[in-house]
Amino acid sequence: xxxxxxIPGRAWPARLVPLVAALVLAGCATVTPExxxxxxxxxxxxxxxAPASGTWTRAQPAEAQARGEWxxxxxxxxLDALVAHAxxxxxxxxxxxxxxxEARAIARSTDADxxxxxxxxxxxxxxxxxxxxxxxxxxxxxxxxxxFSYELDLFGRLSRASDAARLDAESRAGLxxxxxxxxxxxxxxxxxxxxxxxxxxxxxxETVAAYRDTLDLTRRRQRAGDIAELDVVRVETEVASTESxxxxxxxxxxxxxxxxxxxxxxxxxxxxxxxxxxxxxLPTIPAGVPSTVLARRPDVSxxxxxxxxxxxxxxxxxxxxxxxxxxxxxxxYASPELGDLFKWSARSxxxxxxxxxxxxxxxxxxxxxxxASAQLDGALASYREQVLTAFKDVEDQLSSLRxxxxxxxxxxxxxxxxxxxxxxxxxRYRNGLVSQLDLLDARRSELRNRRQxxxxxxxxxQATVGLIRAxxxxxxxxx
Numbered sequence: 001x002x003x004x005x006x007i008p009g010r011a012w013p014a015r016l017v018p019l020v021a022a023l024v025l026a027g028c029a030t031v032t033p034e035x036x037x038x039x040x041x042x043x044x045x046x047x048x049x050a051p052a053s054g055t056w057t058r059a060q061p062a063e064a065q066a067r068g069e070w071x072x073x074x075x076x077x078x079l080d081a082l083v084a085h086a087x088x089x090x091x092x093x094x095x096x097x098x099x100x101x102e103a104r105a106i107a108r109s110t111d112a113d114x115x116x117x118x119x120x121x122x123x124x125x126x127x128x129x130x131x132x133x134x135x136x137x138x139x140x141x142x143x144x145x146x147x148f149s150y151e152l153d154l155f156g157r158l159s160r161a162s163d164a165a166r167l168d169a170e171s172r173a174g175l176x177x178x179x180x181x182x183x184x185x186x187x188x189x190x191x192x193x194x195x196x197x198x199x200x201x202x203x204x205x206e207t208v209a210a211y212r213d214t215l216d217l218t219r220r221r222q223r224a225g226d227i228a229e230l231d232v233v234r235v236e237t238e239v240a241s242t243e244s245x246x247x248x249x250x251x252x253x254x255x256x257x258x259x260x261x262x263x264x265x266x267x268x269x270x271x272x273x274x275x276x277x278x279x280x281x282l283p284t285i286p287a288g289v290p291s292t293v294l295a296r297r298p299d300v301s302x303x304x305x306x307x308x309x310x311x312x313x314x315x316x317x318x319x320x321x322x323x324x325x326x327x328x329x330x331x332x333y334a335s336p337e338l339g340d341l342f343k344w345s346a347r348s349x350x351x352x353x354x355x356x357x358x359x360x361x362x363x364x365x366x367x368x369x370x371x372a373s374a375q376l377d378g379a380l381a382s383y384r385e386q387v388l389t390a391f392k393d394v395e396d397q398l399s400s401l402r403x404x405x406x407x408x409x410x411x412x413x414x415x416x417x418x419x420x421x422x423x424x425x426x427x428r429y430r431n432g433l434v435s436q437l438d439l440l441d442a443r444r445s446e447l448r449n450r451r452q453x454x455x456x457x458x459x460x461x462q463a464t465v466g467l468i469r470a471x472x473x474x475x476x477x478x479x
Contacts (some may be wrong), residue, residue, distance in 0.1 A: 010341075057425055066187060068476040071083045072155050076279070076281070078273075078276070079188060079280065083187050084117075091177055093180050095183065106168070112157045117150065120147075121332075142334070144333050145333060161312070164309045168306075171303075171322060174298045174304075175298070179301060181469060187260065190259050192462065194256040194260065194273060196455070196457070196458035197252055201246060204249065218436065230378070235442065238444075257272070297472035306382065310380075313372045317365070325355050325358050329350070329351045330349060331348070401464065408457065411456050418449040422442040422445075431474060
């Protein structure tokens with residue numbers, strides 16, 4: 001580069017040429033942001049035969065990977081319809097989509113700074129010295145023309161700023177996917193909780209019917225003089241208490257129904273989910289899912305993009321130490337008379353180049369670099385925390401499923417035993433061999449165990465959805 005041409009007519013001191021050349025070469029060395037790494041063991045602890053030591057794995061971009069329609073594995077058409085409705089109408093998804101659109105618009109605006117800027121202009125000014133007659137009277141000057149400006153991005157300031165804005169938009173895209181996955185999971189979990197309450201309500205109704213049958217028998221025996229009124233009052237108490245529990249379930253169901261309305265973007269006053277038999281399939285997630293699948297979790301991917309954007313902003317702050325060079329040009333017409341404005345003799349033009357390099361700014365540039373570096377450190381810590389949280393979420397749900405499976409087997413034995421005890425107690429009570437208290441205790445035990453078994457089953461569904469969400473979507477990425 002011939003530095004004498006930057007300022008025509010003036011020679012550069014020889015001792016400044018190496019300094020400027022070093023600045024140019026340093027600025028041209030572009031640092032490409034690198035994806036952060038995370039420690040990924042070969043398999044999750046809950047499914048591995050023996051925990052293995054983790055290795056640092058470079059996180060690969062995962063925005064394009066399919067999350068799959070994982071909810072279809074539950075084989076419930078009502079659930080499919082609810083999730084589709086939530087995808088289209090949920091307000092949280094709409095807000096995240098709006099933020100993504102805003103980030104993409106900002107990225108386009110930032111990228112526009114790298115292009116030449118061309119504009120048209122016209123103006124009129126009145127000042128002394130413009131009048132052609134030189135009378136000293138104020139005159140009017142009319143102008144019309146085009147202007148051109150372009151900043152040479154020799155040191156990568158504009159390109160790095162554009163990269164940072166683009167990465168911010170990609171981070172927003174990851175957050176949109178994370179919001180969508182969250183809404184899908186919450187919709188599925190709320191629906192499954194509602195269906196579990198329907199099944200529990202059916203058990204309670206069945207128990208109430210059994211109590212009423214016992215109450216009828218007890219009243220007949222009391223009228224016959226076989227038993228005292230106390231026995232009747234006891235059964236009436238059990239009937240009323242169990243009916244109260246049924247109303248409690250109705251209240252909880254109404255709250256879940258209203259929550260579903262919000263998730264699907266409907267008003268609670270018009271939304272209705274009718275009670276139905278709980279026939280949802282409980283899918284089994286294979287144990288061979290690799291731990292590296294967490295790299296495609298939307299929130300992890302968004303945190304990764306935030307780190308890359310912070311790296312680019314460090315580069316933007318560092319380029320403030322290098323000079324900026326801008327090219328300008330203007331051409332048009334200028335005349336004090338409107339009729340002469342567009343004559344060839346009224347033409348005017350100009351070109352220029354500007355090189356600027358701040359020498360003293362009170363430490364502002366250094367402070368900006370430190371700020372960008374601190375933001376990068378924060379983004380890295382946030383990314384690592386997101387990865388650690390992702391592993392925790394998966395391990396939590398895997399351990400829950402493992403324990404719930406064992407609990408389900410034990411609870412099933414308890415239900416079978418309590419049912420058998422109720423049948424025997426009812427038969428012996430009708431034959432006068434046991435007291436009424438023995439029968440009521442047997443019924444309470446059966447009701448308690450059946451409801452606990454149902455709650456364990458519901459928890460298995462909740463943990464399965466939670467695991468799918470923790471994995472970032474369908475465990476089969478080809479789904």
